[in-house]
Amino acid sequence: MIVSDKQDFPVTQARRDLEPGPVVLLSCRHAGEHDIMTLGWHTILSFSPSLVGLMISGGNHSHRLIRASGVCGINVPSADLVDTVCRVGNTTGREIDKFSAFGLTAIEAERVDAPLIGECHVCFECRLHDDTLVAGYDFVGPVAVSYTCRVGDRKSVETRRATPYRDPG
Amino acid sequence: MIVSDKQDFPVTQARRDLEPGPVVLLSCRHAGEHDIMTLGWHTILSFSPSLVGLMISGGNHSHRLIRASGVCGINVPSADLVDTVCRVGNTTGREIDKFSAFGLTAIEAERVDAPLIGECHVCFECRLHDDTLVAGYDFVGPVAVSYTCRVGDRKSVETRRATPYRDPG
Numbered sequence: 001m002i003v004s005d006k007q008d009f010p011v012t013q014a015r016r017d018l019e020p021g022p023v024v025l026l027s028c029r030h031a032g033e034h035d036i037m038t039l040g041w042h043t044i045l046s047f048s049p050s051l052v053g054l055m056i057s058g059g060n061h062s063h064r065l066i067r068a069s070g071v072c073g074i075n076v077p078s079a080d081l082v083d084t085v086c087r088v089g090n091t092t093g094r095e096i097d098k099f100s101a102f103g104l105t106a107i108e109a110e111r112v113d114a115p116l117i118g119e120c121h122v123c124f125e126c127r128l129h130d131d132t133l134v135a136g137y138d139f140v141g142p143v144a145v146s147y148t149c150r151v152g153d154r155k156s157v158e159t160r161r162a163t164p165y166r167d168p169g
Numbered sequence: 170m171i172v173s174d175k176q177d178f179p180v181t182q183a184r185r186d187l188e189p190g191p192v193v194l195l196s197c198r199h200a201g202e203h204d205i206m207t208l209g210w211h212t213i214l215s216f217s218p219s220l221v222g223l224m225i226s227g228g229n230h231s232h233r234l235i236r237a238s239g240v241c242g243i244n245v246p247s248a249d250l251v252d253t254v255c256r257v258g259n260t261t262g263r264e265i266d267k268f269s270a271f272g273l274t275a276i277e278a279e280r281v282d283a284p285l286i287g288e289c290h291v292c293f294e295c296r297l298h299d300d301t302l303v304a305g306y307d308f309v310g311p312v313a314v315s316y317t318c319r320v321g322d323r324k325s326v327e328t329r330r331a332t333p334y335r336d337p338g
Contacts, residue, residue, distance in 0.1 A: 019209055020333060021190015040188055043212040045224050045306055053222065053308065055214050132301055137214055137311060139222065164189060 008110075011050040011145045017076050017122045018044050018052060022162035023085055026054070027073040027106075027115050030065040034106065034115055036098040037062040038089030042074075045142045051129060053141035061093035066140060070128040071112035074145075075120035079163050084119075111147045124148045177279075180219040180314045186245050186291045187213050187221060191331035192254055195223070196242040196275075196284050199234040203275065203284055205267040206231040207258030211243075220298060220311035227307045230262035235309060239297040240281035243314075244289035248332050253288075280316045293317050 018024075026037050041055035052074065056063045066072045077085050084102050091098065099106050105118035109125045116123040125147040133139035187193075195206050210224035221243065225232045235241045246254050253271050260267065268275050274287035278294045285292040294316040302308035 019190070021188070041212045041214065043210045043222060043224055045210065045308060051306070053212060053224075055212055055222075130302075130305070133299075136299070137220070139214060139311075142306060142308075 008147065008149045011124075011148050012048050014050045014052065014124055014145045014148055015044045015047065017162065018042065018074070018124075020162065020164075022076055022164060025075040025077055025085065025088060025117055025120060026056070026062055026066070027075055027117055028062050028065040028069060028071070029114050030069040033065060033093075034097070034099065035062045035065055035093035036088050036102075036104065036117065037093070038085055049129075050145040051142035052124070052126065052145060053139060054143060056138055056140045058138045063138065063140070065093075066128070067131075067134065069113060071109075071114045072126050072143070073109060073112075073114050073116040074124040074126055075117040076122040077117075077120045077163050081119060082163050085163055109147070110149075116149075122148070122150050177316065177318050180293075180317050181217050183219045183221065183293055183314045183317055184213045184216065186331065187211065187243070187293075189331065189333075191245055191333060194244040194246055194254065194257060194286055194289060195225070195231055195235070196244055196286055197231050197234040197238060197240070198283050199238040202234060202262075203266070203268065204231045204234055204262035205257050205271075205273065205286065206262070207254055214311045218298075219314040221293070221295065221314060222311055223309045225307055225309045232307065232309070234262075235297070236300075236303065238282060240278075240283045241295050241312070242278060242281075242283045242285040243293040243295055244286040245291040246286075246289050246332050250288060251332050254332055278316070279318075285318075291317070291319050 023040050043053050045051040045053050106115035107118045112125045124145045126143040129142045129144040192209050206229050212222050214220040214222050275284035276287045281294045293314045295312040298311045298313040
């Protein structure tokens with residue numbers, strides 16, 4: 001798995017990486033705890049401000065951390081990370097430290113107090129913008145994307161295919 | 170373009186067709202007007218009840234009809250319909266009747282007062298469940314999926330690939 005230098009790009013282009021509906025990894029931290037979760041239920045909500053909606057079940061350990069901190073990272077894993085993505089999705093941060101358990105690299109966000117995942121080729125730094133639908137539906141959002149970065153040079157990023165969502169169930 | 174008999178399937182399986190983030194066609198009707206729009210910004214919100222969130226810009230003619238009627242169809246077009254999907258997305262129902270302009274077949278929904286699109290291999294009948302975020306964000310949802318159907322026999326449906334979202338911009 002590759003970890004390279006980050007390069008920023010405009011938040012209004014967040015849609016280019018999120019619209020195809022890839023599986024993403026959410027990263028978060030609060031009060032000394034950090035976690036990662038796999039998420040497939042998300043949608044772009046607005047170009048500018050750059051807003052995204054995240055449907056995070058309340059049963060996830062990350063849900064509590066994101067609610068408490070109000071921030072998170074949205075990380076787009078490439079298809080070669082699919083085994084790791086599945087393992088992250090099939091375990092809970094209540095029992096293990098997913099960064100160390102799965103060999104993922106926590107890199108610091110620029111504008112929010114959350115780790116990002118170095119092995120993911122695109123990362124978005126996000127802040128909870130409106131929690132109206134959290135209580136009734138666990139719909140965490142809209143979250144505002146405040147900063148985006150690509151890990152690695154642009155050419156290598158563009159050849160890395162995102163992990164498509166395909167539910168076998 | 171194929172129009173076949175409808176077959177129902179459980180609403181709790183709506184996720185199987187919507188999770189990969191396909192482009193969908195929304196169909197709607199109110200007070201003698203009907204319309205179709207192309208939509209890529211949507212997410213599953215819940216298994217049961219089966220809830221979906223739709224981000225429909227207020228500038229769309231369909232937005233007004235769906236707000237007024239409180240119901241719509243979510244239709245999944247297969248990839249061979251991509252040219253039609255683009256034409257639907259690049260025109261407005263204020264100026265043309267998209268069903269007749271693009272040769273699409275309106276078939277009656279079972280449980281809501283909305284047309285469905287016969288050429289789409291999967292159709293969901295939906296009713297607005299909560300309009301809390303419509304005013305601030307044009308986020309129409311959650312909408313409850315009350316009935317789902319596949320057009321055509323299962324084997325032919327399973328070989329029809331949904332239209333993936335790929336934004337060139």
